[in-house]
Amino acid sequence: MADSYKGVVNPSAVGKVFRLERFAPASDLAPFIEYFWLVAWQLPDGVTHVQRTLPSPCIHLVFDAGKTAVFxxxxxxxxxxxxxxGRVLGVRFRPGAFRSFLGQPVQSITNRELSLSSLFHCDDVEAERSVLEAPDDAGMVAAASTVIRRALPPPDAEIERIGTIMQTVQQHADITQVQQLADVTGISVRRLQILFKEYVGATPKWVIRRNRLLDAADQLATGTEVDLASLAQALGYYDQSHFTTDFEKLVGKPPADYRRSCKEQA
Known part of the structure; x- marks a missing residue:
C-alpha cells in the first residue's frame, strides 16, 4: 500500500525517527477497515521524540502496551x-463502518475511549499480548484481524454512501461549506447532519474544515510556496488571522513557522 503521511506533523521524521507502515486488510475485513498502520521505533538512551498527529473523522483501534483501546x-x-x-499497531476503520460494531450512533463515542472487551468479546490483556508479542509486522496484523473477526457484523449499505461523501470532501478542495457539499452530493444539509451523527461521529462542518486544514498542513510540510493570505481565502476563511489561529491550535505552530520548521528538518 502506498505510503501517505498526510496528518503527520513534521513528516520528515518518518523513516528517520520512527518507521510507519500501512497494510491492506484481508478481503473479509475490507468492507470495514481502511488499513492497518504500524509505528515502530528504537531510540538511544535518553532521547525522546514527541510526535503530533492531526485528527481525522475515523474510528481507530490501537494496540499499545497498557493503553490498548478503541478511540x-x-x-x-x-x-x-x-x-x-517499541511498536504500536492501529486499525483505521472506514468512515461509517464502525456503526455496525457499536450498535448506536458513532457520535456517542466522540472524544471517548472504549475497551476491546466491550465490543470484541475478548480478554483485553490477552488480545493486547497476542498482537504486541507477534514476531513480525504480518503476525501483528494477523493477530489483530483475529480479534476483530470475533465480532464481525454484516455489511451496511450506508458505508459505501458515507465513503462516497467523504471522498467528495477530500477530492474537492473548493468545498468549504456544508451547503456546497449538499449541492454536490444531492443530499440535503439536514440529512447530511443526521448521517454524520449516526455514522461518522463528527459534524459535516467539522469534517470539511479538518480536511481543508489537513490540505494546508500537507502543502506547507512539502515546502509548497503559497501565499498564506490566498491559502486562507481558498480554505473558506474570512481573513488570514482566523486561519492562523485554527492552524496553530491544530498543528502547534503558526503556518509560516510550521513551513519553516519542516524545511529545516527535511
Whole structure:
C-alpha cells in the first residue's frame, strides 16, 4: 500500500525517527477497515521524540502496551512521546463502518475511549499480548484481524454512501461549506447532519474544515510556496488571522513557522 503521511506533523521524521507502515486488510475485513498502520521505533538512551498527529473523522483501534483501546473520533490533535524502543499497531476503520460494531450512533463515542472487551468479546490483556508479542509486522496484523473477526457484523449499505461523501470532501478542495457539499452530493444539509451523527461521529462542518486544514498542513510540510493570505481565502476563511489561529491550535505552530520548521528538518 502506498505510503501517505498526510496528518503527520513534521513528516520528515518518518523513516528517520520512527518507521510507519500501512497494510491492506484481508478481503473479509475490507468492507470495514481502511488499513492497518504500524509505528515502530528504537531510540538511544535518553532521547525522546514527541510526535503530533492531526485528527481525522475515523474510528481507530490501537494496540499499545497498557493503553490498548478503541478511540472514537478525536476532535483535537494527539501527541505521543517516543522513547527507548517499541511498536504500536492501529486499525483505521472506514468512515461509517464502525456503526455496525457499536450498535448506536458513532457520535456517542466522540472524544471517548472504549475497551476491546466491550465490543470484541475478548480478554483485553490477552488480545493486547497476542498482537504486541507477534514476531513480525504480518503476525501483528494477523493477530489483530483475529480479534476483530470475533465480532464481525454484516455489511451496511450506508458505508459505501458515507465513503462516497467523504471522498467528495477530500477530492474537492473548493468545498468549504456544508451547503456546497449538499449541492454536490444531492443530499440535503439536514440529512447530511443526521448521517454524520449516526455514522461518522463528527459534524459535516467539522469534517470539511479538518480536511481543508489537513490540505494546508500537507502543502506547507512539502515546502509548497503559497501565499498564506490566498491559502486562507481558498480554505473558506474570512481573513488570514482566523486561519492562523485554527492552524496553530491544530498543528502547534503558526503556518509560516510550521513551513519553516519542516524545511529545516527535511
Amino acid at each position: 472514537g473520533v478525536m476532535t483535537g490533535s494527539f501527541e505521543y512521546t517516543l522513547q527507548n524502543s
